[in-house]
Amino acid sequence: MIKIVKRDQPSRAIFFFTPVLAIFLTLVAGGLIFFILGFKPFEALKFFFIVPIADKYGFSELLLKATPLCLIAIGLSFCFKSNNWNIGAEGQLTFGAIVSGGVALLFYEQEGFYILPTVILAGAIGGMLYASIPAILKTYFNTNEILVSLMLVYVSKLILDYLVVGPWSNPEGFNFPETRQFSDSAKLPLLFEGLRIHAGIFLALAAVVISWFVFYKTYLGFQMKVSGFSLKTAKYAGYKGKKMIILVFLISGACAGLAGVGEITGPIGQLHREISPDYGFTAIIVAFLGRLHPVGIIFASLVVAITYLGAETAQIFMQIPKYTGQVFQGMILFFLLASDYLLFFKIKFIGLKK
Amino acid sequence: MHKFLIRSFVSSLVLLFTLTVAAVAKDVKAAFVYIGPTGDHGWTYQHDVGRKAVEAAGFKTTYVEGVPESADAERVLRQLANSGHDVIFTTSFGYMNPTNKVAKEFPNVKFEHATGYKREHPNVSTYAARFYEGRTILGTIAGTMTKSNVIGYVASFPIPEVIRGINSFTLAAQKVNPNIKTKIVWAFTWYDPGKEAEAAKALIDQGADVIAQHTDSTAIVQMAEKAGVYAFGQASDMDKFAPKAVLTSVENNWGPYYVDRVKAVANGTWSQKDTWHGIGDGMVVISDLDSQMPADLRSKVKKLQADLASGKVHSFTGPIYDQKGNLMVAEGKTADDGMLAGMMTYVKGVEGDIPK
Numbered sequence: 223m224i225k226i227v228k229r230d231q232p233s234r235a236i237f238f239f240t241p242v243l244a245i246f247l248t249l250v251a252g253g254l255i256f257f258i259l260g261f262k263p264f265e266a267l268k269f270f271f272i273v274p275i276a277d278k279y280g281f282s283e284l285l286l287k288a289t290p291l292c293l294i295a296i297g298l299s300f301c302f303k304s305n306n307w308n309i310g311a312e313g314q315l316t317f318g319a320i321v322s323g324g325v326a327l328l329f330y331e332q333e334g335f336y337i338l339p340t341v342i343l344a345g346a347i348g349g350m351l352y353a354s355i356p357a358i359l360k361t362y363f364n365t366n367e368i369l370v371s372l373m374l375v376y377v378s379k380l381i382l383d384y385l386v387v388g389p390w391s392n393p394e395g396f397n398f399p400e401t402r403q404f405s406d407s408a409k410l411p412l413l414f415e416g417l418r419i420h421a422g423i424f425l426a427l428a429a430v431v432i433s434w435f436v437f438y439k440t441y442l443g444f445q446m447k448v449s450g451f452s453l454k455t456a457k458y459a460g461y462k463g464k465k466m467i468i469l470v471f472l473i474s475g476a477c478a479g480l481a482g483v484g485e486i487t488g489p490i491g492q493l494h495r496e497i498s499p500d501y502g503f504t505a506i507i508v509a510f511l512g513r514l515h516p517v518g519i520i521f522a523s524l525v526v527a528i529t530y531l532g533a534e535t536a537q538i539f540m541q542i543p544k545y546t547g548q549v550f551q552g553m554i555l556f557f558l559l560a561s562d563y564l565l566f567f568k569i570k571f572i573g574l575k576k
Numbered sequence: 577m578h579k580f581l582i583r584s585f586v587s588s589l590v591l592l593f594t595l596t597v598a599a600v601a602k603d604v605k606a607a608f609v610y611i612g613p614t615g616d617h618g619w620t621y622q623h624d625v626g627r628k629a630v631e632a633a634g635f636k637t638t639y640v641e642g643v644p645e646s647a648d649a650e651r652v653l654r655q656l657a658n659s660g661h662d663v664i665f666t667t668s669f670g671y672m673n674p675t676n677k678v679a680k681e682f683p684n685v686k687f688e689h690a691t692g693y694k695r696e697h698p699n700v701s702t703y704a705a706r707f708y709e710g711r712t713i714l715g716t717i718a719g720t721m722t723k724s725n726v727i728g729y730v731a732s733f734p735i736p737e738v739i740r741g742i743n744s745f746t747l748a749a750q751k752v753n754p755n756i757k758t759k760i761v762w763a764f765t766w767y768d769p770g771k772e773a774e775a776a777k778a779l780i781d782q783g784a785d786v787i788a789q790h791t792d793s794t795a796i797v798q799m800a801e802k803a804g805v806y807a808f809g810q811a812s813d814m815d816k817f818a819p820k821a822v823l824t825s826v827e828n829n830w831g832p833y834y835v836d837r838v839k840a841v842a843n844g845t846w847s848q849k850d851t852w853h854g855i856g857d858g859m860v861v862i863s864d865l866d867s868q869m870p871a872d873l874r875s876k877v878k879k880l881q882a883d884l885a886s887g888k889v890h891s892f893t894g895p896i897y898d899q900k901g902n903l904m905v906a907e908g909k910t911a912d913d914g915m916l917a918g919m920m921t922y923v924k925g926v927e928g929d930i931p932k
Contacts, residue, residue, distance in 0.1 A: 283651050383764055387733060388932050396693060397735045397920060398669060416681075418650070489647035496645040496670065534652050537640050538607075538659060544642050545613070 225570045232565045240564060241511050241518070244557035245525060251553055252546075261542055269539050270532035270550075282417040284527050286489065290315075290481035290498070292523035293426040294505035296433045297477025299514040300470040303437070304446035305453060308471060310356065310371025311478040312502025314349040316378035318479020319486045320385065321348025323493040326408035326486070327390060327401055337407045342425075342483050349479020350472045352378065357471030361464040367471075375502070379495075386493055400494035410488045422484030429477055434516040446470065478502060499530075507555045526551060604842040606630055606834070607661040608639040609652060611668035612767055618792030618811040619766065619828070623667045623690075625812075626830030633835045635842070645670025650678060657682040663841045665834065666690065676700055686846050688837060691737065693917075698848050703833060706854030707737075708744035708916070709884045710826030711788070712891040713862055713877055714808045715748030717823055718756075718786040720873050721806055725755045728779025728787040730772055730796055731762050734930045736919045738790050743923045744891040745788055750925050758926045759784060769795035780805055797822050813863040824877075825863040832858055852913065856885040892916065897924045 252270070253263035275284045294311045301308040322345030329337045356370040387399045395402075410420040437443040445466055449456040456463060485497050508526050512519030533547025608627045612620040620641065627637050638661060643652050649671050656664050657678055663686040666675045672692035679687045679697045687700045695702055718727050727749060731738050746758045759782055761775040773795040776787050780803045787807045789796045794817040800807035801818035809815065809825025833853065840846040853859035862881055865874045883889035892911035896904045898921045905911050911919075922930060 279654075286647070387764065396918065397733075399733055399735075400670075403673070418647075485647055489650060492673070494645065494670065499644045499646050499648060530648070531651070534640060534643075534648075534655065538638055538652075538655060541638075544640060 223572045225572050226567050227570050228567055229565070233568075236564050238513060238518070240561040241513060241522070241558060243561045243564075244511070244554055247557040247561070248550060248553040251557075252550055255546070255549070256542070259542070261540060266536060266540060266542060269536045269542075270546075271528055273539070274528065274531035274535045279417060280531070282414070282419040283531060284524060285423060286419050287527035287530055288520075288523040289423050289426045290484055290501045291505050291508045291526055292519055293422075293429055293481040293484070294478045294502055295508035295512060295519045295523060296426070296429040296516060297474035298505055298509040299433065299512075299516075299519065300436075300446065300473045302450075302509055303514050304449045304466060304470050306357075306360075306467055306470055307368045308353065308356065308371050308474050309368050309506065310353070310373075310375050310502070311474065311505055312498065312500060313371065313375035313378040314352045314475040314478035315482040315485075315498055315502045316375070316382055317352035317482075318345040318347075318349035318475070319482030319493065319497050320378070320382055321345060321351075322479070322483045323401065323404075323486050324385075324390070326404040327493075329405065329408055330402060331405050333405075333407050338410070338487075341408050341487060342480065345479045345483030346476040347479070349475040349477070349482065351475070353471040353475025353478070354468065357468045361467050382493070382497075383495055386495055390493065401492050403492045404487060408487060409491060410484065418489050420484070420488040422480075422488050425480050425484065429480075430516045430520060437516070442466070442469070478505075481505075504551060507551055511554060511558055526554070529554075604663070604838060605636045605638065605661045606838045606841075607656040607664045608637065609643050609649070609656070609664065609666045609668075609671060610639060610641040611645070611670070612642060612792075614639070614641050616767060616792060617794055617814065617817070620667070622811050622828040623665070623830055626834045627665075629831030630834045630838050633839070635838050643671075650674040653678040653687075654681070657685045662686065663688065663838055663846070686837075686841055695848060695850065701837075701849045701851070703849075703851040703853075704737075705828060705859040706852055707826060707828075707860055708740045708891050709854040710860045710862060711741045711745040712748040712884060712889075713880060714788055714824070714826065715745035715750075716752055716877060716880060717808075717869065717873065718745070718788060718806070719749030719751070719753035721823065721869065722749075722753065722756060722786045724783045724785045725753065725757065726783040726785065727756055727758050728776065728782070728784030729758050729760050730775040730779070730787065730789040730791055731760050732766050732791050733764060734762065734920075734932075736917060739922065739930065740916055740919045741790055742926055743896075743919065746923055746925050747892070747896065756925065760926065760928055762931055763791055765791060767792045769793040772796050773799045776800060776807075777803075794818070809863065815863065815866070820868075823866045823869060827861040827863055829859055829861045854884070855881060856887065898922065899924055899926065 253267055256263045256266040275281050298311055322341050325344040326341045356367040359365040359370050360367045386401055390401045391397060392400055392402045410422050413419050445461050486493055490497060508522045512522035529547045529550040533544045536542040537544040610620040614620055614624040627639055631637050640652050643649055653674055665688045667690045669691045672689055672694050675687050675689045676694050676696040679700045683699055689702050691704045692702050729742055749756045759779055761778055763771045763775045765771050772791050772793050776796040776799040779787055785805045787796055787800050789810050792811055794814050797807040797809055797814050797818035800821035806823050807821045809822050811828050813825045813827055815822045865877060890910040892905060894905035894909045895907040898904050
């Protein structure tokens with residue numbers, strides 16, 4: 223007989239085991255889906271998860287793809303750890319990209335060592351400004367940050383649309399919705415000749431280190447943790463909740479803004495309507511799959527990044543519809559949430575003795 | 577006995593031919609990069625119909641659908657170029673810069689970019705269709721069929737391609753009905769059924785009884801069907817989605833061009849080109865004309881179609897005036913391709929301003 227028993231305390235081992243379990247279950251379910259669709263499951267999984275990163279170029283593309291996901295997820299973990307549900311990282315990314323792209327266009331065809339740092343800083347500030355809206359509305363007007371941050375995503379995309387169609391569109395570009403290409407002085411340097419991986423990866427790594435330090439070595443990190451467990455306790459302990467809420471939103475916004483900077487001053491090199499394939503939303507999966515832990519998020523961003531690359535390879539070589547990549551992302555989150563049940567409950571097998 | 581000999585001779589010829597085709601097929605591989613899903617029944621769907629024509633001609637093809645115009649496009653292109661494809665068709669404007677970037681790294685691979693204007697390397701060609709010729713036909717039909725004299729037009733982005741379509745449509749409608757007005761709603765999307773349906777609804781509410789579209793989904797014709805007004809299909813024959821509303825469709829027919837270009841690669845005769853084909857070359861096709869249209873209109877349209885194909889009629893024949901009444905094209909003259917490519921002003925009779 224199987225019996226389900228509530229745990230006295232969430233198990234720490236299980237806490238880090240369930241993401242692995244979720245990935246494993248995703249692979250099994252994915253293989254099953256491939257099989258039902260009429261593809262050889264092992265071959266399909268190979269093209270999905272191994273072939274895309276089998277060479278140097280592929281691996282560099284994996285890092286390129288994981289960089290914005292990691293950066294945003296690190297930022298989000300500040301919010302999520304402290305019970306602040308910032309769902310609008312995509313909007314903060316977009317707004318950061320707008321501000322930073324505007325600065326880059328301002329410096330069009332100019333040289334100077336100060337240009338790139340200014341462009342990067344502008345992106346971080348843009349993201350922070352945009353994240354401050356749901357934060358301030360939440361702290362002073364008690365609004366729901368999920369709704370506000372989510373709806374602001376669409377606002378930011380419309381602002382971007384307006385700018386690239388109208389005032390910022392390339393004067394030589396026949397009015398197509400895109401800006402000029404940024405000058406090299408405003409672009410992130412490439413790390414290797416012939417590969418697209420750029421200096422933005424250092425921003426992501428810095429974010430990882432800083433977040434680890436803040437989470438586990440500072441008073442702020444402790445406050446966030448306590449607020450995450452229980453808001454009442456935090457209040458009782460006398461923490462100034464408002465300040466912390468605004469701070470975590472600002473950090474989160476800055477990270478998302480920097481991710482936007484990495485895209486437009488890295489591989490894209492200009493502003494247009496599609497600067498992000500919804501990194502801001504996918505990063506939510508990454509943050510939870512990584513258990514809101516800096517190191518976990520590194521691994522999670524790599525796993526999720528590969529679902530993007532794998533979907534392309536699988537379509538090119540096996541004619542598997544590319545949208546299966548999104549199915550995989552959905553399944554990872556689904557299995558993760560489902561297996562989190564094990565955090566609070568354990569399954570006991572009881573013998574059928576009389 | 578003779579018959580038998582002839583028959584076996586013919587069949588061996590056929591066999592030989594098939595073998596040759598098969599041998600060619602082994603040599604050249606074409607790849608297609610799509611912005612949307614192949615099942616969108618609009619832009620991507622028609623490109624995929626073209627790809628199937630290439631397959632039917634005996635060549636191997638690969639496609640990748642739903643490739644965003646973000647940083648991902650470049651990776652997909654590089655992967656296709658790296659995996660033995662000889663010619664790559666990139667079928668959305670936003671692939672322009674990645675196409676030229678990757679083309680530089682793979683000088684032996686041919687790149688064909690749809691609707692763009694950059695050919696930075698000798699292995700990049702561009703191609704587009706003269707959809708405005710189709711819109712001359714639609715304008716003629718709309719001007720005749722409208723009773724309210726208000727024609728709605730759902731536009732996507734204020735680029736010359738779209739402005740040209742609006743103008744060509746309005747000019748043709750005015751020719752048959754000087755009292756018509758064209759009302760525009762900018763959807764700022766190529767494909768978003770929700771937004772498109774809303775735009776169509778707004779136009780119908782403003783009294784439009786014929787709706788034209790320069791976006792790709794079937795939402796507009798379906799909305800027209802519900803409201804009991806006329807509409808035109810875009811990119812593919814959309815009659816089956818709204819049998820009462822759709823009077824005809826302008827189909828994008830890429831197949832012949834694709835087959836041509838892939839064959840040129842196979843024969844080693846491919847060279848850089850900027851192609852702009854219309855009704856005459858079969859890149860723009862008018863679907864069956866609905867029987868709700870009066871017989872004389874149908875025959876008039878057929879003749880117009882033939883004249884556009886032969887070049888006897890040009891969509892932009894003067895005198896053409898802009899909204900302020902300034903002369904754009906003088907009497908007896910036609911607009912040249914340079915003017916068409918950069919067209920950014922409305923002609924007289926279009927309501928509103930181009931969004932800036």
